[in-house]
Amino acid sequence: MSRVFLQYWKPWLAINIVFAGLVIVFDYHHLHGENALLENLQGLFLIGSALAYFRLAMLSSGDTSLACLGAGMLCFSFFTREVDLELLPVIEHVGFLFQGAGRTILLLFLWSLYAWFVVTHGGFKSHIKRLRGGKYLNNFMVCFLLLVVSVIFDRSLFLVDYSRLFEELAETNAYLVLAVPAFYELYSRYTKNWQLSDPMNAKVEETSLL
Numbered sequence: 001m002s003r004v005f006l007q008y009w010k011p012w013l014a015i016n017i018v019f020a021g022l023v024i025v026f027d028y029h030h031l032h033g034e035n036a037l038l039e040n041l042q043g044l045f046l047i048g049s050a051l052a053y054f055r056l057a058m059l060s061s062g063d064t065s066l067a068c069l070g071a072g073m074l075c076f077s078f079f080t081r082e083v084d085l086e087l088l089p090v091i092e093h094v095g096f097l098f099q100g101a102g103r104t105i106l107l108l109f110l111w112s113l114y115a116w117f118v119v120t121h122g123g124f125k126s127h128i129k130r131l132r133g134g135k136y137l138n139n140f141m142v143c144f145l146l147l148v149v150s151v152i153f154d155r156s157l158f159l160v161d162y163s164r165l166f167e168e169l170a171e172t173n174a175y176l177v178l179a180v181p182a183f184y185e186l187y188s189r190y191t192k193n194w195q196l197s198d199p200m201n202a203k204v205e206e207t208s209l210l
Contacts, residue, residue, distance in 0.1 A: 016169060023165050035084065038168040042175050043083040049179035050075035052186050059189060063130040066118060068182075071140075073114055075178065077107055082171070136181040146174035 022028040031037045053072030057065045080103055118127050131137070150170035153163040160166070 012173075016173070020162075020165060020169065024162060032165050032168040038172050039082060042168075042172050043079060045172070045175040045179045046075045046079035046082060049175070049182045050079060052179070052182035056182060056185055056189075062121070063127055066114075066121060066127060067131060067134065069117070070114055071178075071182065073110055075175075075182075076110075078175065078178075080107070082175075139177050139181050143174045143178040146170045146177065150174065 019031070023031060032039075050072045053068045053075060057068035057072060060068055118124055121127070147170070150167045152158065153160075153167035153170065156163055
């Protein structure tokens with residue numbers, strides 16, 4: 001994560017500044033409104049990374065597989081929160097599963113199932129110990145911090161102009177940071193003929209972050 005950030009932080013920052021400038025200077029408020037560009041990007045990052053993490057879970061084993069499964073479920077949980085799935089015509093008849101009490105019950109069932117998998121594969125203590133040594137832990141920490149920032153703007157804890165814009169930008173960047181490990185690991189698996197180092201092992205040289 002640190003190597004990627006040091007390599008690409010300038011264009012990443014430039015994109016955020018340009019986007020903020022379009023809204024603040026040119027009043028392109030439609031870019032960050034409800035179901036607008038930023039929210040659509042968030043949904044794209046989340047569903048794409050969820051599918052990628054699920055695929056990685058199938059290609060891995062042990063704690064690595066469980067970690068990928070958990071990351072995929074985390075992305076899916078965020079996806080059901082950010083996207084109004086009940087409004088899509090394709091799933092209008094099962095839309096109740098993705099809103100209100102239906103969404104809560106669905107996610108509770110899925111996370112309970114995940115907890116059962118963890119318990120039957122060594123328990124939470126050993127699994128958390130392995131997670132703390134993962135080389136992509138920084139991605140999840142940065143994602144968490146960005147989501148905290150988005151909540152601060154959402155709750156208007158600081159009286160600043162364009163709080164909705166900064167909230168959506170923080171969330172979009174958070175989900176992008178969350179998606180990077182999944183996309184990169186899948187890309188590496190399908191384009192290189194060498195065995196990837198275990199993503200859960202931080203002591204292995206991070207050849208996948210060139």
